[in-house]
Amino acid sequence: MAExxxxxxxxxxxxxxxxxxxxxxxxLTWCLTNLVSSNFKDTLFLVYARSAPTVYTGLDGTGYMFSSDIVATMERYANEVAESVMEKAQKICRDLAGDIRVDTRVEGGDARDVICQMVERLNADILVMGSHGYGLIKRAFLGSVSNHCAQNVKCPVLIVKKPKSPAS
Structure with a gap:
């Protein structure tokens, strides 16, 4: 039973x-170097939140209409960015932990909601995310994705802050 x-x-x-x-x-690099271990059967889920298409409104409150070509171009660009991010992340995983199982998920929507929903849907044991290190004012206006996730997911959250580079 203990086994x-x-x-x-x-x-x-x-x-x-x-x-x-x-x-x-x-x-991600920190996670692969310090958290992922051969002692565990780890599965790494790379989650990317693709922002929802922006709706532009005029001063009179009416929405701007874009031609289908412009909408298709914006959608294609968003897909290319998502693909590029995932390729880079997968390469880092191969370079630092070649035999780990990696699964990628790209979902559209607000990053706060997408990450929280994916953590729940995947029944994650831990969420790892970077911190942009915004100051109090920026955080008040922009909101903190990591803070929102830390408050709303049901698993431990590890927020990794990138050290500041020394002044030249």
């Missing part, structure tokens, strides 16, 4: 939120 519990515990589901920023790349 079964140890076997169940040996399998971990780690969600790493990735985006275009250096902070998420650093968090």
């Amino acid at each position: 079964t519990a140890a076997e169940e515990k040996a399998e971990r589901r780690i969600v790493v939120a990735v985006d275009e920023g250096e902070e998420s790349t650093y968090a």
Whole structure:
């Protein structure tokens, strides 16, 4: 019976939120170097939140209409960015932990909601994410994705802050 519990515990589901920023790349690298271990059967889920299409409104409150070509171009660009982010993240995984199981998920929507929903849907054991290190004012206006996730997911959250580079 103790063997079964140890076997169940040996399998971990780690969600790493990735985006275009250096902070998420650093968090993924840190995770692979310090958290992922050959002692566990880790599955790494790379989650990318593709922002929803922006709706532009005029001063009179009416929405701007875009031609289908422009909408298709914006959609294609968003897909290319998502693909690029995932390729970079997968390469980091291969370089630092070649034999780990990696699964990628790209979902559209607000990053806060997408990450929280994916953590729940994947039944994650831990969420790893980078911190942009915004100050109080920026955080008040922009909101903090990591803070929102830390408050709303039901698993531990590891927020990895990239060290500041020394002044030249």
